[in-house]
Amino acid sequence: xxxxxxxxxxxLVIPTYNRADALRANLVNLLAVRDVAEVxxxxxxxxxxxxxxxxxxxxxxxxxxxxxxxxGVATARNTGIDAATGNWVLFGEDDxxxxxxxxxxxxxxxxxxxxxxxxxPLLHTDAGEESLSEVxxxxxRGDRPSMDxxxxxxxxxxxxxxxxxxxxxxxxLFEKLRYYEGFDVNGYRxxxxxxxxxxxxxxxxxxTPATYCYQQRTWRGGQHHSSSLRYESWVLRxxxxxxxxxxxxxxxxxxxPGPLRSQARFTLERARKVIAGxxxxxxxxxxxxxxxxxxxxxxx
Numbered sequence: 040x041x042x043x044x045x046x047x048x049x050x051l052v053i054p055t056y057n058r059a060d061a062l063r064a065n066l067v068n069l070l071a072v073r074d075v076a077e078v079x080x081x082x083x084x085x086x087x088x089x090x091x092x093x094x095x096x097x098x099x100x101x102x103x104x105x106x107x108x109x110x111g112v113a114t115a116r117n118t119g120i121d122a123a124t125g126n127w128v129l130f131g132e133d134d135x136x137x138x139x140x141x142x143x144x145x146x147x148x149x150x151x152x153x154x155x156x157x158x159x160p161l162l163h164t165d166a167g168e169e170s171l172s173e174v175x176x177x178x179x180r181g182d183r184p185s186m187d188x189x190x191x192x193x194x195x196x197x198x199x200x201x202x203x204x205x206x207x208x209x210x211x212l213f214e215k216l217r218y219y220e221g222f223d224v225n226g227y228r229x230x231x232x233x234x235x236x237x238x239x240x241x242x243x244x245x246x247t248p249a250t251y252c253y254q255q256r257t258w259r260g261g262q263h264h265s266s267s268l269r270y271e272s273w274v275l276r277x278x279x280x281x282x283x284x285x286x287x288x289x290x291x292x293x294x295x296p297g298p299l300r301s302q303a304r305f306t307l308e309r310a311r312k313v314i315a316g317x318x319x320x321x322x323x324x325x326x327x328x329x330x331x332x333x334x335x336x337x338x339x
Contacts, residue, residue: 046126048076049142049207052119053131054112056083061134063092069131070098074142077102081119084109112226113218120213129207135161137205137252144250145207148196155209155242156234158202160192162253175251184246186231186294187305196247200238204230205252212242219284227274228281235285271313278305 051069055062062080070078078098082089082105093103104122106115120128127149129142138144145157164174181191184201218233234244279302282289286298295301 047074047146048125049074049127049129049146050119050123050125050210051075051078051129051131051142052081052116052123053078053133054081054083054115054119055085055089055133056109056112056115057085057087057089058133059085059088059092062089063095065133065136066092066096066101068136070096070101071139072137072142073139074146075129076100076125077123079104079119079122081115081122082106083112083115111220111222111224111229113220113222113229116218116229117220120210120217123210126210127207128210128213130205132205132254135205135252135254138250141250141252142207145247148245148247148249149207149209152196152198152245153243154198154245155212156202156206156237156244158189158206158244158246159250159252160246160248161190161203161205162251163190164253164255171253174253178251186289187308189246192248192251193246194248196245196249198243198245200234200244201231202234202244202246203252206230206234212237216240216242222277222280223273225270225273225277227277229277232281232284235288239285239288267313267316271309274309275306278302 051072053062053069066078066080077100079102080089080093082093082103084106090103090105093101102122104118106118116130119130127146129145131137141159145159148154149157160178162171162174162178164171166174175192178192179190180194183193183197183199184191186201189201189203216233216236218229219236222229222232238244282298282302286295286301289295289301290297296304
């Protein structure tokens with residue numbers, strides 16, 4: 040006879056691809072999160088030492104599932120969903136950390152607001168853990184997130200499909216919905232696509248300011264970031280695929296002016312960011328080169 044999980048059993052699913060160093064740094068934190076029945080690492084065809092790193096952690100709650108080849112983050116999420124035994128699934132990431140009561144608070148918020156999906160703000164910081172309370176206090180506040188700006192602390196819990204990827208989801212929802220696996224390579228928009236699927240199907244999605252998760256900017260690496268221009272081309276293609284799937288609904292809800300206009304604006308904004316990034320990198324390189332000459336300020 041299969042033993043039933045408690046009503047609020049949580050399965051923490053962590054998709055990962057070639058991030059052994061990040062995983063080694065973060066698995067201790069993720070295994071320490073309270074009210075988590077199991078931690079499932081989905082190794083999405085990694086060619087580094089991901090499996091060896093997982094083997095360093097002798098926890099009976101840690102499970103590792105591997106794809107033979109890299110199949111993308113949406114497929115890795117769906118693999119984790121299939122393997123999860125909990126009544127709730129919490130998605131983490133190999134380079135993201137949670138407070139130890141993260142799952143506890145999200146569960147409480149889900150019950151308090153009768154929600155099916157609960158997210159919390161994501162912080163990006165260079166500060167150490169001892170300074171996190173100051174970072175949280177200084178975090179940007181707003182009424183609600185937008186589709187391209189989900190890292191805001193709302194003043195109060197709000198219903199919205201625009202959430203960071205690290206959310207708690209009622210497992211029963213997966214009987215009807217799955218992450219869409221049709222986005223190219225970097226999977227850009229895969230999480231927003233799922234949350235909008237859920238909202239369109241009548242499920243309740245909320246963002247709470249009661250907790251947070253965080254990434255440190257010093258953590259490097261990641262999936263398919265070898266070329267910024269190549270990455271941006273995937274972003275633009277995936278955004279257009281996303282618009283074809285949900286653009287009309289988003290326009291009807293007043294979130295965007297229309298699929299074509301939204302894609303045009305998105306393309307221009309991404310182009311500005313790329314140009315700004317290239318310019319900044321060249322300025323930094325020029326300053327470094329000048330510093331290497333040993334010239335004193337003001338000399339020729």
